[in-house]
Amino acid sequence: MGDEKQPLLPGPSSRRRSSAKIVVKQMVSKIEENGSEESLSIKLGSVKIPMYGTNTGALTKVVPIEERVTYSWCDINAFATSNEISKRKYWCCGPKTVVAGSQKIHILKNVTGIAYPGELLAVLGTSGSGKTTLLNALTFRTTKDVAVTGVRCVNGVPATLKSLASVSAYVQQNDLFIGTLTVKEHLIFQALVRMDRHILYPDRMKRVEEVLVELSLKKCENTQIGYSSRDDIGISGGEKKRLAFAAEVLTNPSAMFCDEPTSGLDSFMALNVVQVLKGMANSGKTVICTIHQPSSELYTMFDKILLLAEGTLVFLGTPEEANLFFTQLEAPCPKNYNPADYFIQLLAVLPGREESCKQAINMITNRFEKSDIGVGMLVEAKRKCKDYESTESEIYFGSESQKSPYRASWCSQFYAVLWRSWLSITKDPMMVNVRLFQTAVIALIIGAIYYGQVLDENGVMNINGAMFLFLTNMTFQNVFAVVHVFTTELPVFLRENKNGMYRTDVYFLSKVIAETPLFIILPVLFTSVCYYMVGLNPSWMRFLIACGIVTLVANVSTSFGYMISCLSGNTSLALSLGSPLIIPFLLFGGFFLNVDSIPVYFKWLSYLSWFRYGNEALMINQWSNITRIDCSNAPACPQNGQVILQMFNFSEAHLLWDIVSLALLIMVFRLAAFLALLWRSYK
Numbered sequence: 001m002g003d004e005k006q007p008l009l010p011g012p013s014s015r016r017r018s019s020a021k022i023v024v025k026q027m028v029s030k031i032e033e034n035g036s037e038e039s040l041s042i043k044l045g046s047v048k049i050p051m052y053g054t055n056t057g058a059l060t061k062v063v064p065i066e067e068r069v070t071y072s073w074c075d076i077n078a079f080a081t082s083n084e085i086s087k088r089k090y091w092c093c094g095p096k097t098v099v100a101g102s103q104k105i106h107i108l109k110n111v112t113g114i115a116y117p118g119e120l121l122a123v124l125g126t127s128g129s130g131k132t133t134l135l136n137a138l139t140f141r142t143t144k145d146v147a148v149t150g151v152r153c154v155n156g157v158p159a160t161l162k163s164l165a166s167v168s169a170y171v172q173q174n175d176l177f178i179g180t181l182t183v184k185e186h187l188i189f190q191a192l193v194r195m196d197r198h199i200l201y202p203d204r205m206k207r208v209e210e211v212l213v214e215l216s217l218k219k220c221e222n223t224q225i226g227y228s229s230r231d232d233i234g235i236s237g238g239e240k241k242r243l244a245f246a247a248e249v250l251t252n253p254s255a256m257f258c259d260e261p262t263s264g265l266d267s268f269m270a271l272n273v274v275q276v277l278k279g280m281a282n283s284g285k286t287v288i289c290t291i292h293q294p295s296s297e298l299y300t301m302f303d304k305i306l307l308l309a310e311g312t313l314v315f316l317g318t319p320e321e322a323n324l325f326f327t328q329l330e331a332p333c334p335k336n337y338n339p340a341d342y343f344i345q346l347l348a349v350l351p352g353r354e355e356s357c358k359q360a361i362n363m364i365t366n367r368f369e370k371s372d373i374g375v376g377m378l379v380e381a382k383r384k385c386k387d388y389e390s391t392e393s394e395i396y397f398g399s400e401s402q403k404s405p406y407r408a409s410w411c412s413q414f415y416a417v418l419w420r421s422w423l424s425i426t427k428d429p430m431m432v433n434v435r436l437f438q439t440a441v442i443a444l445i446i447g448a449i450y451y452g453q454v455l456d457e458n459g460v461m462n463i464n465g466a467m468f469l470f471l472t473n474m475t476f477q478n479v480f481a482v483v484h485v486f487t488t489e490l491p492v493f494l495r496e497n498k499n500g501m502y503r504t505d506v507y508f509l510s511k512v513i514a515e516t517p518l519f520i521i522l523p524v525l526f527t528s529v530c531y532y533m534v535g536l537n538p539s540w541m542r543f544l545i546a547c548g549i550v551t552l553v554a555n556v557s558t559s560f561g562y563m564i565s566c567l568s569g570n571t572s573l574a575l576s577l578g579s580p581l582i583i584p585f586l587l588f589g590g591f592f593l594n595v596d597s598i599p600v601y602f603k604w605l606s607y608l609s610w611f612r613y614g615n616e617a618l619m620i621n622q623w624s625n626i627t628r629i630d631c632s633n634a635p636a637c638p639q640n641g642q643v644i645l646q647m648f649n650f651s652e653a654h655l656l657w658d659i660v661s662l663a664l665l666i667m668v669f670r671l672a673a674f675l676a677l678l679w680r681s682y683k
């Protein structure tokens, strides 16, 4: 059956058939424009089957000449400091030995190179040869224990993290997502914050749809991504990889850096991903990626390869030049052998033959540096970086000098991050359902234990205890919930912020606003359940004031939770810090220690205790209008509410001050949290 007779679209209508022909003609002409039809389809008998990613060229906007990026790097050296040795020496022998014991590992050694627009450059090498470190160094993303020297230039001007982030995208090896979002929601968020601000909302959504189809994520578009740490049912590892890639494909960055984009994918999807990369390179982007064990099919798609061995540049050139170079070295790649496998094996340091392997690597490196290909590349790379010695400070390139690294405006960032934060809260059962249930159950338990207190000697003691329990429960419940959620999301924020997607203040503000309704509902629910069960002051106004005080205390606790999360940066440290830091505040609450007995040197700390203000406010609210307490069986018991307040050294006039202090503490802790987050994002 010829192509002519094939029903291209459902239904027999001839009008549909002719419009389908036009679409096909347009697609064919676009594929021809990109000149890569052969690599984009496979032949099964007489039928040509298009492969995923084949329309990349059609979808990817061609990068205008003036936006194209030639990325060069000169004399990149990376050193890692081995901390373990230095720490051990510090503890056993004192600080002097730190210097003597600290060990520097030279990971990258004078690596120089250049990548041009329209090129797909693959960094190849054995495991541990320094591929990831090189990519991290090129994108200014090395960890703090790795020091990098050398210069990286965009179009001949020294680049910085910010300037590079504004024109490039980086797909990292480990994927980080907000697991409660669906695939489509994730991409919509990415489209809102990453695409240029002049692009209209419908166009962004259209692009999301295109990318979903392009990366074959359509079938899982409404599936939650899931958290691998929680054993949630989510999308597969391969789908996660494609999703990470899709987020970068959404925008049209001039340069793309990808660390092992094919790891975890089957050979078909790996080919698909490299096709997308190739399509991007065809559209004028500069694409640099590290690849583990590329198949021969993938290898043929690379425009250039960079071979690394023991942190040294061994070769940079086209695959044909690589063949020629190794043939000249009298080590040609055997026929029917995957060249990538061959080069990697050739440059491997074999156990037991370390010395001879390293000598061979040195010899190849020297020969490359003296070869025509090597000399040409080195001269060109150094020419592009020639100004670097005179420019040490942060310099932005060309027209980017005044440009913000953020693509979306402050308001658009705020809308997008708030929307995502709200989704991540409302769709997380751990966050809403479980916490509502937990709060109601604890409130019922406390209510049942303290049920029906009367105003006598025992009742006074029990009511005071119950009110203090309100505060401790609100504190511990909220601090640990906030720490858990905030620290889980922190790596996502740090990465996205570093990628220039949104500002720190936007994230913090959105997060706080999105969580506020929950931190109002929970304390109100808690107080509503317990208040009348325990038998606290029955006036409606007093009940509402109590709800307000408990809500303020809950919000001070969440602010404190934000602060320790931002200061510590990870869940385990924040959780370990939480209790020891809360206990002193708890002691200064006036329940366990009379406020007048607080040692003078701890007085200042007591002013930061929300237990103190909360407890005093609740006590005043409870006791100030109680004129009679039944002391018939215990003559020593307080006769009325005023006496109780005096016993605790609480003054009725302090109620407003306590409420204002709680509000101030919310602001102080949130400001401290924000500053810590800002410091962390700059670090």
Ligand SMILES: Nc1ncnc2c1ncn2[C@@H]1O[C@H](COP(=O)(O)OP(=O)(O)OP(=O)(O)O)[C@@H](O)[C@H]1O
Residues within 6 Å of the ligand: 080, 081, 082, 105, 107, 125, 126, 127, 128, 129, 130, 131, 132, 133, 134, 143, 145, 146, 292
């Ligand atoms: N922070 C660090 N501290 C100490 N050594 C490090 C550090 N980072 C990297 N290294 C070492 O540097 C070398 C290169 O590491 P890198 O991760 O760049 O290699 P790679 O080629 O990407 O390896 P793989 O292909 O296995 O991911 C390795 O020997 C690694 O142990």
